[in-house]
Amino acid sequence: MSQRKFGSYFYEGVMIVASILVAFTLDASWANYQESRLEHRILVELRNEMASARSRIEASMAELDSVITSSMELTERLGPDTYPLTPAEAEALFTQILSLNTLEVPSSVLSSVVATGQLGLISSVQIRKALAEWPALVADVAENHTWHREETDAVLIPAIAPYVAVRNIDYGEPRTTSRSSFDLDPTGLQRDPTFETLLTWRLGRQEATYAESATLLQATTDLIASIDAELE
Secondary structure (H helix, E strand, C coil), X not given: CHHHHXXXXXXXXXXXXXXXXXXXXXXXXXXXXXHHHHHHHHHHHHHHHHHHHHHHHHHHHHHHHHHHHHHHHHHHCCCCCXXXXXXXXXXXXXXXXXXXXXXXXXXXXXXXXXXXXXXXXXXXXXXXXXXXXXXXXXXXHHHHHXXXXXXXXHHHHHHHHHHEEEEEECCCCCCCCCEEEEEECHXXXXXXXXXXXXXXXXXXXXXXXXXXXXXXXXXXXXXXXXXXXXXX
């Protein structure tokens, strides 16, 4: 009799333990499934953000390439032994040289993932490492773009100013605001050794910015490829 009771108790104990283990297994499986779904959603959102960032970087590099080309052409035309720039040529070159904007790339998804600690949900070590390094690459390029704009206002424009005459053009219509037009003296500017030194140094900084942008573009492209491979 006692043996039968012991067997019954033992069987019940085994069933209870088995039930607990099954419950833990199901909970763990469900948790893994939820984390897998969350990781997939995060990767998709990051992939879309990186694709948008890549487009911005490519557009910025195309703009910077035009600025560098115009800067090189103007640099080659500086000095006493070069043939004179026409006012139209000078205006076209300076319009391009002064057109570089700051670099702004989308990063709200990545910032949120990092801030909430969800970066650890990404199973790929390679992707986590690339995502962690990417903001610093963006910051380096953006800082150079910001420098370019600030240097344009603080240094380049004052260097050009002595050779620029501003004239107001009145349309002759009542209550119409006049607009300003700039007449640049390219001959005086071409013979200014200080301006030549400034433009040469500025060109070097622009080329360095382009190289850093190319590094950022490659890192972004590689990151997109890694995420695509992970999503397959």
